[in-house]
Amino acid sequence: MAQLDSLRKQTADEPALAPAAGDVGPADGLGGLAWLSRREILRVWKVWTQAVLAPVVSSMLFILVFGVSLGGRIREVAGFPYEVFVVPGLIVMAMVQAAYNNNASTIYQARSDRYVNDVLSAPMKPWQMNLGFNVGGIVRAIAIGAFLLLLALPLTGVGVAQPLVLVPAVLFGVVLFGALGTVVGIYAEQWDHTTFISNIVILPLAFVGGVFYSIDLLGSPWHELSHFNPVFYLVNAVRYGFLGTSDVSVALSLGVTAALAIPTYLWAQYLFTSGRRLKA
Amino acid sequence: MLQSAPALEIRELTKRYDDGTLALEDTDLTVPDGAFFGLLGPNGAGKTTLINAVCNLIRVTSGEVLVFGEPADTLAARRSVGLAEQDINLDRFLTVEETLVYHGGYFGMAGDEARARAADMIETFDLRAKADVRTPKLSGGMRRRLLLARALMHRPRLVILDEPTAGVDFELRQELWTYIRRLHEEGTTILLTTHYLEEAETLCEEIALIRDGELIARDTAEGLRERYGGNTLADVYVKAMGMPVP
Numbered sequence: 001m002a003q004l005d006s007l008r009k010q011t012a013d014e015p016a017l018a019p020a021a022g023d024v025g026p027a028d029g030l031g032g033l034a035w036l037s038r039r040e041i042l043r044v045w046k047v048w049t050q051a052v053l054a055p056v057v058s059s060m061l062f063i064l065v066f067g068v069s070l071g072g073r074i075r076e077v078a079g080f081p082y083e084v085f086v087v088p089g090l091i092v093m094a095m096v097q098a099a100y101n102n103n104a105s106t107i108y109q110a111r112s113d114r115y116v117n118d119v120l121s122a123p124m125k126p127w128q129m130n131l132g133f134n135v136g137g138i139v140r141a142i143a144i145g146a147f148l149l150l151l152a153l154p155l156t157g158v159g160v161a162q163p164l165v166l167v168p169a170v171l172f173g174v175v176l177f178g179a180l181g182t183v184v185g186i187y188a189e190q191w192d193h194t195t196f197i198s199n200i201v202i203l204p205l206a207f208v209g210g211v212f213y214s215i216d217l218l219g220s221p222w223h224e225l226s227h228f229n230p231v232f233y234l235v236n237a238v239r240y241g242f243l244g245t246s247d248v249s250v251a252l253s254l255g256v257t258a259a260l261a262i263p264t265y266l267w268a269q270y271l272f273t274s275g276r277r278l279k280a
Numbered sequence: 281m282l283q284s285a286p287a288l289e290i291r292e293l294t295k296r297y298d299d300g301t302l303a304l305e306d307t308d309l310t311v312p313d314g315a316f317f318g319l320l321g322p323n324g325a326g327k328t329t330l331i332n333a334v335c336n337l338i339r340v341t342s343g344e345v346l347v348f349g350e351p352a353d354t355l356a357a358r359r360s361v362g363l364a365e366q367d368i369n370l371d372r373f374l375t376v377e378e379t380l381v382y383h384g385g386y387f388g389m390a391g392d393e394a395r396a397r398a399a400d401m402i403e404t405f406d407l408r409a410k411a412d413v414r415t416p417k418l419s420g421g422m423r424r425r426l427l428l429a430r431a432l433m434h435r436p437r438l439v440i441l442d443e444p445t446a447g448v449d450f451e452l453r454q455e456l457w458t459y460i461r462r463l464h465e466e467g468t469t470i471l472l473t474t475h476y477l478e479e480a481e482t483l484c485e486e487i488a489l490i491r492d493g494e495l496i497a498r499d500t501a502e503g504l505r506e507r508y509g510g511n512t513l514a515d516v517y518v519k520a521m522g523m524p525v526p
Contacts, residue, residue: 028355028388029355029388031385031388031389031390032385032386032387032388034385035382035385035386036385036386038382038385039371039373039374039382042373042374042378043373046373047373109372110371113369113370113371113372114365114367114369115369115370115371115372117335117337117363117365117369118369118371118383118386118430119386120336120337121335121336121337121358121361121363122358122383122386122387123355123356123358123359123386123387123388124355124386125355274339275338275339276339279332279336279337279338279339280297280298280332280337280338280339
């Protein structure tokens with residue numbers, strides 16, 4: 001039997017058994033983290049038309065319709081042509097939705113089909129599992145942001161005025177919404193729960209978070225209420241990175257976004273460390 | 281010192297689920313290194329809970345689980361265990377080959393090593409024709425083969441098979457048992473749960489009976505027959521589980 005010969009060959013030519021338990025070193029699990037991260041990126045790659053192309057196309061339509069088409073009828077906003085002003089907010093909106101949706105769906109599917117057990121039983125530390133599962137959403141969001149910038153550049157002439165602000169703003173934003181997706185994907189008992197947060201919470205917050213306007217144009221109480229919207233701070237931090245202008249202090253914008261991103265990521269970490277909702 | 285440790289040592293293991301269900305209570309079990317050990321009991325007896333405790337898949341209420349002398353939740357212990365679960369739980373985004381390679385990666389294998397091992401496992405389990413096919417498109421038998429190949433991929437010293445032949449036709453079942461028997465002959469410890477009692481009787485060196493979260497007996501198949509006065513393991517099972525005699 002060829003199959004049995006093959007089995008015999010494996011065990012004769014190679015170490016038949018796993019290394020002895022004491023062989024584990026301090027760096028152990030890093031290989032697993034690399035493979036889990038790779039798996040999450042592969043998942044995005046395998047569904048790239050849905051995961052990357054579709055949000056890029058829909059955001060470009062926003063830029064074309066709201067910016068280039070209607071922009072001629074709207075005066076400058078904060079000293080910038082409207083088609084330039086809306087680009088940072090639209091990029092933020094596409095990125096945070098992608099980060100959230102990706103991570104919520106990947107962990108929910110892994111739980112639902114129970115292949116998450118292949119990771120939970122692997123010799124990886126909880127922080128490695130958390131980081132690995134979060135990587136896909138972060139990479140997907142950054143890919144979408146990069147494509148949108150490349151496409152918007154020749155259409156609108158938008159540039160990057162403050163890269164040292166833009167980079168941390170984007171990172172805090174995708175970590176915040178990626179980790180939120182991971183948390184919701186772990187708690188969700190059915191698929192609707194993940195889409196509920198996306199459609200009823202994130203999308204409306206993005207729309208009223210100053211993506212399409214400066215809150216200086218709003219009267220009271222909407223002007224004041226906008227300050228309770230976390231997406232408002234993210235939009236302004238990213239807008240400052242692109243245009244060098246913001247409705248609020250850039251330090252406050254970065255600070256609020258970071259202050260939300262860190263505990264949200266730690267919440268996801270707690271779930272992996274404790275096994276709550278992941279293990280019965 | 282490590283080599284002499286039992287493959288599995290469970291001490292006073294209790295698991296109460298969040299809904300209050302007591303699945304295991306103060307369970308003790310030792311499986312020697314190199315054993316072919318059977319765990320038999322009806323649905324809901326606690327077999328899968330016990331297995332999940334060994335594989336870090338449940339939050340244990342109390343007690344201790346050691347794998348080759350190491351606590352089950354350590355990385356060292358997890359590297360030593362391979363699990364083929366009762367239900368098919370394959371990653372829907374991966375092909376057959378990717379399923380094996382990525383599993384190897386999760387368990388610490390380098391890329392080249394994982395790819396070489398995956399190629400061997402694909403050959404061994406007759407999956408070559410489907411190597412590039414994504415798992416949802418596989419037949420039930422192919423999925424079962426892949427599940428077993430995945431469990432063996434990282435060369436575990438303890439292989440746990442939870443109802444590995446459930447829903448599998450006779451021919452494939454024979455084939456799977458041939459693989460597993462050979463693996464055992466080469467030194468791997470096997471912990472098996474099955475509802476096919478004749479399989480357990482033929483394959484297992486020792487058998488434990490579990491009912492309502494408690495281990496009620498443990499012996500060789502012959503010892504159990506003597507103890508319960510049965511001609512077959514099925515007779516033993518009926519008596520031990522308190523089932524009405526047909």
